Amino acid sequence: MDFPICPTWFLGFDAIFELAFAIVAFTIALFAYKVYRYSGVKQGRLFAASFTFLGIAYVLQSLFNMLTWRNAHEQLCSALRISSVAIFQDIMIYSFFLFLILGLVTLFYVTMKTKRQRLYWLLVALSFATIILSPHPLVASYLVALIFYLWIFLHFVQNYSRKHKRGSLLVMFAFGLFVLSATQFLFGKTGGILYVLAHIFQLGGYVLLLVNFYVMKK
Amino acid sequence: MKRNRLDIIHDILIVLKERGNNMKPTHILYKSNLSHKMLKLYLGELMEKELVREEAIKDGKKRYSLTPKGFDFLREFSAMKGFIESYGLEE
Numbered sequence: 001m002d003f004p005i006c007p008t009w010f011l012g013f014d015a016i017f018e019l020a021f022a023i024v025a026f027t028i029a030l031f032a033y034k035v036y037r038y039s040g041v042k043q044g045r046l047f048a049a050s051f052t053f054l055g056i057a058y059v060l061q062s063l064f065n066m067l068t069w070r071n072a073h074e075q076l077c078s079a080l081r082i083s084s085v086a087i088f089q090d091i092m093i094y095s096f097f098l099f100l101i102l103g104l105v106t107l108f109y110v111t112m113k114t115k116r117q118r119l120y121w122l123l124v125a126l127s128f129a130t131i132i133l134s135p136h137p138l139v140a141s142y143l144v145a146l147i148f149y150l151w152i153f154l155h156f157v158q159n160y161s162r163k164h165k166r167g168s169l170l171v172m173f174a175f176g177l178f179v180l181s182a183t184q185f186l187f188g189k190t191g192g193i194l195y196v197l198a199h200i201f202q203l204g205g206y207v208l209l210l211v212n213f214y215v216m217k218k
Numbered sequence: 219m220k221r222n223r224l225d226i227i228h229d230i231l232i233v234l235k236e237r238g239n240n241m242k243p244t245h246i247l248y249k250s251n252l253s254h255k256m257l258k259l260y261l262g263e264l265m266e267k268e269l270v271r272e273e274a275i276k277d278g279k280k281r282y283s284l285t286p287k288g289f290d291f292l293r294e295f296s297a298m299k300g301f302i303e304s305y306g307l308e309e
Contacts, residue, residue, distance in 0.1 A: 035298045035307075038267065038291050039224040043307040111306070159306035167304030216300035 007192035010199075012069040017199045018062035024206040025055035028213065046110045053103030060096045064089070097141040101127045104148035111155035139186065146182040153179050170212040177205035222308060226252065228295050230260055231269065231288050239283045246282060264288075 006014055029051035036044030067073045073085050082088045105127060109120045127144050134140035153175040160168040184198035221229070233249040234241055247257050261282065264270040269288040273281050284292075302308055 031297075031301060032307075034294070035301055038269070038294070039227060039298060039302075040263065040267075041223065041302060041307060044302075047305065047307060155306065159304075162306075163303060165303055167300050168306070171304045212304055213301075216297040216304070 005192050006065070006068070006195050010192070010196050011065070014195075014199055015062045015065040015069060017203055018058045018065065021202060021206050022055045022058035022062065024210050024213075025051045025058060028209060029055060031213070043110050043113070046106055050103045050106035050110060053099045053106060057096050057099035057103060060092060060099065064092045064096065093138075097131060097137075097145075098128075100145060101131070101141070101148075104145055104152070107152055108148050111152055142182060142186040146179070146186055149175065149179045149182045167212050167216060170208045170215075174205040174208035174212070177201045177208070181205065224295075224299060224302065226250070226256075226260060227264065227269075228292070228299075230257075230264065231284060231292055234270065234282060234284050235289070235292060240281055241283075242279065242281055 029048045032044045032048035032051060035041060036048060067076060073089060077083075077085050077088050080088075102124065105120065105123045109123065112119070127148075130144055131137050131140045153172070156168065156172040156175050160172045178201070181198045181201035184194045184201060187194055229250045230246060230252075233246055237245065237249070243257065243261070246261075247254060250257065252260065261270060261272075265272055267287075268285055269291055270282050271285050273283065275281055
């Protein structure tokens with residue numbers, strides 16, 4: 001699989017950014033689970049699962065980029081007695097997309113407010129079939145992610161238009177930034193600066209989610 | 219406006235807290251504005267979640283009080299409500 005191109009000066013920063021995304025995602029997942037435990041709101045459990053998947057995806061992505069930054073892919077492969085570095089890198093990238101898409105499908109399913117489990121598994125199957133059967137898995141993965149981000153964003157736009165609350169506004173803007181970020185990632189392969197912009201947009205989105213979380217807890 | 223699950227749980231717990239944290243079920247019923255059947259269901263669930271404890275007093279009568287976890291719920295309630303609202307997680 002191809003990898004997104006990161007400018008050399010941004011190497012390492014991307015891994016730190018992704019680790020920060022993971023921390024925010026896990027924090028939200030933990031609180032969503034607490035809401036589920038206390039209130040019995042079933043959406044809370046699925047919501048927690050979706051952010052846990054996203055958190056795991058970011059940890060994997062951060063680890064991959066950390067190894068790239070430190071030039072340590074080969075060292076780790078020899079330590080783990082893996083013969084091919086390319087296979088190891090493919091496994092890491094595919095694992096990242098596996099968790100990212102699982103997280104987004106789960107989040108999308110939550111926003112659908114449906115109890116039809118078959119719909120969930122259909123979305124999972126269609127997403128992975130699209131990625132695996134595509135001649136350009138990286139582009140296909142980002143495209144699938146972009147489509148889910150767009151639909152989730154529309155849910156949050158509707159949610160804000162119903163409530164007009166500060167929290168729903170912050171979440172709507174956060175997911176708007178995630179849509180922009182996913183768009184940049186889609187074309188990021190052609191230019192390094194887009195890769196950086198995608199990370200900055202994503203950071204903006206997670207900062208907004210964190211601000212919303214802080215305001216709620218205050 | 220129709221109350222959701224979280225609001226009903228909150229109303230039961232706040233009634234317990236504000237009324238000296240030791241109440242008979244009939245008083246909770248009156249103050250929380252629920253039917254007998256619904257209150258029984260909710261109290262069962264709250265005890266299962268360890269938010270409320272039941273104590274048997276004389277003549278088989280029962281009294282209910284908040285547990286430390288119940289007090290914790292009340293402290294976190296507005297954050298949880300805000301969380302559900304901001305992500306549109308209402309059922």
